[in-house]
Each structure stands twice: as structure tokens, then as C-alpha cells.
Amino acid sequence: MLELQHISYQTEDEKELLYDINLKIDDHFVVITGPNGSGKSTLAKIIAGILTPTGGKILLDGEDITGLNITERANKGVGYAFQQPVRFKGLTVKDLMSLAAGKEAKVSELCDVLSEVGLCAKEYINRDLDGSLSGGELKRIEIAMTLARGAKLSIFDEPEAGIDLWSFQKLIHVFEKMVQATDGNILIISHQERILDIADKIVYLKDGQVAMYDSREKILPNILKNTGGGSCQVLLDKGKEA
Amino acid sequence: MDAIQKNILKEVADLDALPVGAYNIRSNGATSARNTTANIDIVTKEDKPGIDIIIKPGTVHESVHIPVVVSQAGLKDMVYNDFYVGEGSDVVIVAGCGIHNCGDADSAHDGIHTFYVGKNAKLRYIEKHYGEGEEGTRGKRLMNPTTVVHLEEGAQMIMETSQIAGIDDTTRITTADLAAGAKLDIHESIMTTGEQNAVSNFTADLNGENCSCNIVSRAVARDKSRQHFTSRLNGNNVCSGHSECDSIMMDEAYVLATPELAASCTDASLIHEAAIGKIAGEQLMKLMTLGLTEQEAEEQIISGFLR
Numbered sequence: 001m002l003e004l005q006h007i008s009y010q011t012e013d014e015k016e017l018l019y020d021i022n023l024k025i026d027d028h029f030v031v032i033t034g035p036n037g038s039g040k041s042t043l044a045k046i047i048a049g050i051l052t053p054t055g056g057k058i059l060l061d062g063e064d065i066t067g068l069n070i071t072e073r074a075n076k077g078v079g080y081a082f083q084q085p086v087r088f089k090g091l092t093v094k095d096l097m098s099l100a101a102g103k104e105a106k107v108s109e110l111c112d113v114l115s116e117v118g119l120c121a122k123e124y125i126n127r128d129l130d131g132s133l134s135g136g137e138l139k140r141i142e143i144a145m146t147l148a149r150g151a152k153l154s155i156f157d158e159p160e161a162g163i164d165l166w167s168f169q170k171l172i173h174v175f176e177k178m179v180q181a182t183d184g185n186i187l188i189i190s191h192q193e194r195i196l197d198i199a200d201k202i203v204y205l206k207d208g209q210v211a212m213y214d215s216r217e218k219i220l221p222n223i224l225k226n227t228g229g230g231s232c233q234v235l236l237d238k239g240k241e242a
Numbered sequence: 243m244d245a246i247q248k249n250i251l252k253e254v255a256d257l258d259a260l261p262v263g264a265y266n267i268r269s270n271g272a273t274s275a276r277n278t279t280a281n282i283d284i285v286t287k288e289d290k291p292g293i294d295i296i297i298k299p300g301t302v303h304e305s306v307h308i309p310v311v312v313s314q315a316g317l318k319d320m321v322y323n324d325f326y327v328g329e330g331s332d333v334v335i336v337a338g339c340g341i342h343n344c345g346d347a348d349s350a351h352d353g354i355h356t357f358y359v360g361k362n363a364k365l366r367y368i369e370k371h372y373g374e375g376e377e378g379t380r381g382k383r384l385m386n387p388t389t390v391v392h393l394e395e396g397a398q399m400i401m402e403t404s405q406i407a408g409i410d411d412t413t414r415i416t417t418a419d420l421a422a423g424a425k426l427d428i429h430e431s432i433m434t435t436g437e438q439n440a441v442s443n444f445t446a447d448l449n450g451e452n453c454s455c456n457i458v459s460r461a462v463a464r465d466k467s468r469q470h471f472t473s474r475l476n477g478n479n480v481c482s483g484h485s486e487c488d489s490i491m492m493d494e495a496y497v498l499a500t501p502e503l504a505a506s507c508t509d510a511s512l513i514h515e516a517a518i519g520k521i522a523g524e525q526l527m528k529l530m531t532l533g534l535t536e537q538e539a540e541e542q543i544i545s546g547f548l549r
Binding site: 050 | 460488522524529531532535543545547
């Protein structure tokens with residue numbers, strides 16, 4: 001279980017991006033949504049240790065992890081899928097998948113994981129994770145890496161962005177499979193209504209604060225009502241596109 | 243061979259035992275082992291130090307190993323090796339030089355390798371340079387390889403050259419001329435540390451119609467080391483040339499990349515890419531989210547980059 005107590009974050013130029021965030025994440029699927037600029041990605045980065053909060057505490061299964069760095073948090077069971085996958089010259093898909101799994105991955109294991117994201121291991125394992133792969137391919141491999149890690153808390157920052165022809169249904173299947181394998185928590189940053197649809201609970205962030213946090217059934221109609229009022233056209237538009 | 247020499251042989255040629263096929267092992271300035279085959283002859287030069295490697299036309303799936311080991315402190319070894327790769331052959335040549343210097347005098351190996359690659363022949367040439375020594379000794383390890391490549395019509399050569407550790411000072415010169423339809427691919431990996439200095443200089447004359455050349459250099463400069471990479475592609479006919487110099491800078495290192503393109507034919511197509519920068523923070527972060535420490539992440543990124 002992840003618990004955030006009074007988390008705040010201020011940039012160096014004293015811009016307040018998050019203000020007094022209090023959350024207990026103990027359901028399998030929790031989606032953080034909200035308008036652009038509401039602080040969703042900042043919050044995800046704070047949980048993974050990429051950013052350090054200016055105030056508050058982060059507890060993972062009751063242990064205070066606020067002072068731990070990225071590596072230490074990863075080793076405590078925090079997984080993080082980047083919104084923009086990182087490219088590496090010279091490191092192959094197999095190298096990265098092995099690092100994610102914490103051991104030299106066998107071809108059969110890579111085949112299992114990569115097929116979950118719709119990629120054929122044979123075609124990909126020896127390719128460099130660089131500009132020769134499309135944005136969609138990189139995104140799928142990013143998701144596969146997080147799947148291979150099998151962390152107890154996996155954070156996905158906009159996993160649906162750029163997954164090209166691969167269907168949402170398959171992405172959702174990957175999340176379900178992760179929960180089955182780890183009995184852990186998945187925290188997804190998303191605008192996408194179809195991802196909101198699978199959430200056990202939804203956090204609605206607005207202006208760096210938790211505006212709503214409750215079960216999907218209670219939150220979803222409120223979000224749509226809110227955005228219908230014109231405060232978040234982007235969310236509405238994204239819902240229409242899907 | 244003693245344990246030090248065997249270790250160097252392992253480092254530069256990945257050899258635990260004598261290789262299969264043709265070989266010539268040069269140790270401290272003299273040949274210590276040689277084998278020839280029905281198709282590959284190795285002949286000692288009479289006018290200067292070095293050997294001629296003569297590969298008969300049509301020789302396929304054979305290899306030649308010519309490692310050099312320098313373990314005597316203060317030795318200055320100079321060698322001229324000429325390779326005649328016969329028409330239509332398809333072979334692999336593995337060269338490499340390792341210096342172990344545990345004395346206070348400088349040890350050096352300067353090799354001049356000249357390749358005559360015949361019509362439609364295919365050659366893969368692998369070259370690795372390595373140095374090691376002992377703490378507290380002052381003798382430098384110096385290596386200055388020169389590679390001269392002549393590719394006849396339709397000849398293809400892949401050259402993989404690396405210098406990852408232990409060479410204090412090096413000037414690496416590679417020149418090539420390409421006839422019609424010839425193809426040259428060069429992949430260089432260099433890492434310098436401490437106060438090492440590396441100069442790498444490539445020149446390719448693209449003379450024949452539809453010939454092509456691709457030079458990729460990946461370099462890592464750490465500590466206070468210095469590197470200077472120059473590549474010049476001369477497009478003298480309908481041809482395509484591409485050179486890429488990609489460097490990772492760390493600490494207080496200095497890297498200079500000098501790309502040069504020259505064309506005397508309107509149908510020459512030449513491209514150069516050069517990039518110098520530190521390891522991207524997001525790369526480190528990504529690997530740290532997989533559980534690696536910052537230092538482990540750095541090593542992974544560098545070893546992949548230089549692979």
C-alpha cells in the first residue's frame with residue numbers, strides 16, 4: 001500500500017505544483033486524472049523518486065521511503081514506466097528487458113512478455129533501443145519492461161500515448177495480468193476514458209490538489225460533469241477521440 | 243608463453259589456445275607461433291619487420307589471426323603487415339595488440355597494415371588494442387596503428403576497431419580508396435581515461451562509380467583524457483559516404499570532432515553527423531528505476547555505447 005501524507009512540491013522558481021496531497025492507494029487499479037498542468041506527472045515522479053517533494057511523507061507498506069533515491073525505491077518494489085520512453089545507443093531490447101527482470105532473460109521468457117505487448121521477440125530482442133524503433137514500438141517495450149519487473153507498485157505515466165495500432169483492450173489485459181502476477185497496485189496517469197473505466201478508484205487532481213478521490217462509480221460522472229462545464233476541454237476531446 | 247602474455251592474447255584476440263586456421267603470433271618483436279593453410283600463406287618480410295598474408299582467390303570461410311603481444315618494458319616494436327585478399331574470397335582477419343608494461347620505460351607498438359582486397363572479395367577485419375601495467379610504474383603504453391585499405395571493384399570490407407583500455411597515447415590513421423561498387427564499413431570504439439590521449443584520423447577516397455563508405459565512431463572520454471577525431475570523405479564519383487562521430491564526455495575530458503566532406507562530382511552524396519555530450523540524465527534515471535545504482539547505470543550505458 002502506498003500512502004502520501006501532506007505532499008507538496010515547489011519548483012526552484014517557487015512555483016507551487018503540488019499542494020498538501022494526502023492519498024492512500026491500496027486498490028489494484030488507481031487512475032490519476034485531471035486537466036493538463038494539474039500535477040499528475042509531477043506526482044508520479046515524486047513517488048518514483050525522480051523528484052523530491054518539498055514537504056510531506058511517502059510510505060510504502062508503512063515504511064517511510066521519502067528519503068530513498070530512485071534505485072532504493074526500485075529495489076523496494078516501485079516500478080515506473082516513462083511517458084516518453086528513453087532511447088539507448090548500443091543497448092538492445094534484450095539487455096533492457098534483462099535489467100528490468102533482474103536476471104539474464106531467456107528468449108522464451110522474452111517471448112512471453114513481449115507478446116503481451118504485441119511484439120514478436122524474434123524480431124526485436126537484438127535490436128537497439130534507439131531511434132530505429134518507432135515511438136509506438138518504444139512505448140510497448142517500455143510497458144513490457146515494467147511488466148517484466150513485476151513490482152508491487154507499478155506506475156504508468158500516460159501508457160496509452162502513442163501505442164499506435166495496438167488496442168486498448170490488450171493494454172488493459174497487460175494491467176490485469178500484472179495484478180494477477182504480483183497482487184500489487186497499479187497507478188496509472190491517464191486522460192483516457194477507457195482507462196478510467198477499469199479503475200477501482202480515481203484520483204482527480206486539479207491545480208496541484210486532490211479535488212476528488214473515490215470509487216470509479218462515484219467519481220466518473222462528476223469528472224464528466226466538471227469537464228462538461230468547460231474547465232477541461234482536453235479531457236472531453238480525448239474522450240471523443242477514443 | 244607466460245601467464246601475462248596468455249592474458250594479453252585473451253584480451254586482444256579472445257584466444258585461450260592456438261586458433262583454428264592460419265595464424266601468426268608475434269611476441270616481443272619476434273614470431274612465436276605460425277600456421278598456414280592450403281589457401282592462406284604467411285611469409286616473413288625480408289626487407290623490414292613484418293609479414294605478408296596471402297589469401298588465394300576464392301578462399302571462403304577461413305580466418306587469419308595475427309595478434310601481437312608486447313610484455314617487455316621499454317620495447318619499441320614496429321611492424322609492416324601486408325594482406326593480399328584474393329578475388330572472390332570471403333575471410334575474417336583478427337588482429338590485435340596488447341601491451342603489458344610494468345617498467346619505467348615506454349613500450350610501443352606501431353603497426354602499418356595494408357590491405358589489398360581483390361575484386362568482389364569480402365573481408366571482415368577485427369582489430370583490438372589493449373594495454374595494462376602495474377600501479378606505481380611510469381612506463382607509458384603507446385600504440386600507433388596505421389591501416390591502409392585498397393578495395394578493388396565490388397570488394398567489401400567491414401572493419402571493427404576498438405581501444406577500450408590502457409593505451410596512454412595513440413595516433414590511429416586509416417586511409418582507404420574504393421573502386422567501382424566497393425563498400426567499406428568502419429566501426430570504431432574508443433575509451434580514454436586518466437590523462438590518455440587519442441587521435442583518430444580517417445580518410446576515404448570514393449573513386450569508383452557507386453562505391454560507398456560508412457564510418458561510425460563511438461568514443462567515451464573520461465577523467466582528463468583528450469580525443470581528436472577527424473574523418474574526411476572525398477567523393478570523386480557517383481558514390482555515397484556517411485560518417486558519424488558520437489562522443490560521450492565525462493569529468494574534465496576534452497573531445498574535438500572534425501568532420502570533413504569534399505566532393506568533386508555532383509552525384510556524390512556525402513553526410514556527416516557529429517555529436518558530443520554527457521550521458522543523458524534520463525538514461526541514468528531509466529536504469530535506476532530498474533534498480534541499478536547511478537554508477538551501475540553509467541557502466542551499462544557506456545559498455546552498450548562502445549559495443
